[in-house]
Amino acid sequence: MEKNAKIYVAGHHGLVGSAIVRKLKAQGYNNIITRSSKDLDLTNQAATDKFFEQEKPDYVFLAAAKVGGIMANQTYPAEFIYKNLMISTNVINSAYRHGVKKLLNLGSSCIYPRMAPQPMKEECLLTSELEKTNEAYALAKIAAIKLCRYYNQQYGTNFISVMPTNQYGIGDNFNMETAHLLPMILRRFHLAKLLSENNFAAIRKDLQRYKLGWGLDEKINYDDNQSLEQALNQVGAYRDKVVLWGDGSVYREMMCSDDLADACVYLMENKDYKDIGEHVNITDGTDIQLKDLFAIVKEIVGFAGKIEYDPSKPNGTPRKQMDATRIKSLGWQPKIPLKQGIQQFYEWYVTEER
Ligand SMILES: NC(=O)c1ccc[n+]([C@@H]2O[C@H](COP(=O)([O-])OP(=O)(O)OC[C@H]3O[C@@H](n4cnc5c(N)ncnc54)[C@H](OP(=O)(O)O)[C@@H]3O)[C@@H](O)[C@H]2O)c1
Numbered sequence: 001m002e003k004n005a006k007i008y009v010a011g012h013h014g015l016v017g018s019a020i021v022r023k024l025k026a027q028g029y030n031n032i033i034t035r036s037s038k039d040l041d042l043t044n045q046a047a048t049d050k051f052f053e054q055e056k057p058d059y060v061f062l063a064a065a066k067v068g069g070i071m072a073n074q075t076y077p078a079e080f081i082y083k084n085l086m087i088s089t090n091v092i093n094s095a096y097r098h099g100v101k102k103l104l105n106l107g108s109s110c111i112y113p114r115m116a117p118q119p120m121k122e123e124c125l126l127t128s129e130l131e132k133t134n135e136a137y138a139l140a141k142i143a144a145i146k147l148c149r150y151y152n153q154q155y156g157t158n159f160i161s162v163m164p165t166n167q168y169g170i171g172d173n174f175n176m177e178t179a180h181l182l183p184m185i186l187r188r189f190h191l192a193k194l195l196s197e198n199n200f201a202a203i204r205k206d207l208q209r210y211k212l213g214w215g216l217d218e219k220i221n222y223d224d225n226q227s228l229e230q231a232l233n234q235v236g237a238y239r240d241k242v243v244l245w246g247d248g249s250v251y252r253e254m255m256c257s258d259d260l261a262d263a264c265v266y267l268m269e270n271k272d273y274k275d276i277g278e279h280v281n282i283t284d285g286t287d288i289q290l291k292d293l294f295a296i297v298k299e300i301v302g303f304a305g306k307i308e309y310d311p312s313k314p315n316g317t318p319r320k321q322m323d324a325t326r327i328k329s330l331g332w333q334p335k336i337p338l339k340q341g342i343q344q345f346y347e348w349y350v351t352e353e354r
Helices: 015-026 045-055 071-073 079-097 132-155 180-197 200-209 226-233 259-270 290-301 325-329 340-354
Strands: 006-009 057-063 102-106 157-165 242-247 281-282 306-310
Touching: 006 015, 006 242, 015 057, 045 079, 057 079, 057 259, 071 079, 071 132, 079 102, 079 132, 079 157, 102 132, 102 259, 132 157, 157 259, 180 200, 180 242, 180 290, 180 340, 200 226, 226 259, 242 290, 281 325, 290 306, 306 325
Parallel strands: 006 057, 057 102, 102 157, 157 281, 242 306
Antiparallel strands: none
């Protein structure tokens, strides 16, 4: 990629898209174009095509998507499949029509079968049934991989697809109802620490910045410390303990979104479709048992209380590890160790709160 090439980052407000923009700017790219969904709804084919016709980007990072947790996926499957199919189809087709040199499409590990052998290799795609809870989302993401593949095959385009592991980082969602695991846990320990310090001023600021979710925000009397404390207890944050779902026995991988952005820019700069194949996992290939992850977060936040498990709540899949052989063979590996990444993430979270 030339430093003055026109680069469109679709989804630049999101966790992944914002990290890609930061990385590109840090690398000296100076012609980045972005649009919010309000200014350009990528589910609208005519609007998307007009944008590509007018702007004629050289390179595209496709990080726009309708994403959500299990509950949202189960409640709105039609929206998940429709919007994600439309966004991918419109962007990929317009990229082809208007001569984009290279496109990077972001997928997710949910594309792999529910019972895929661990660690999950790229080849296990479509070898058995998908997890039902997010099947609609996964099918749209698989369609996007296949769109890239068949456009490359028929039209000679250079469209590549990456499947990253679980992400955390700057701009993450901290709503206790909809957040991913790491921001949710980090905030729970942080709120428990503030409670243990009787720091209700900081608790109020935190609640002004991020919703708690679960219908609690509307019920809190913000002038009443007891009301605040009760709401925090309901999301598992107490003065002397933090309550966590399951028993901490399952394993998960966590990657800092700055590492994912580094991988995306590296692949755009150095590797073509012919090097990568249909898609590549973005993973370290190593995971961590949740009880160890929780201990790290507790230490970084500096919470002195104990951890209590609620075994009546589900643990989730015992292990969901992606295979790193292909990405390593392409010459990339993550640079941010987990502990350092969480430390930086926490520093950003508390600084933002002030
Ligand atoms: N987060 C993770 O842990 C993770 C892990 C693996 C893979 N990924 C993949 O990375 C991609 C991005 O995920 P994310 O976590 O960054 O999501 P996110 O934080 O929810 O951001 C999604 C972005 O998509 C944009 N968008 C949504 N609908 C749109 C529409 N109709 N038109 C235009 N833009 C639209 C949003 O724009 P506005 O803000 O302007 O509305 C937002 O910037 C997804 O494909 C996801 O599967 C994420």
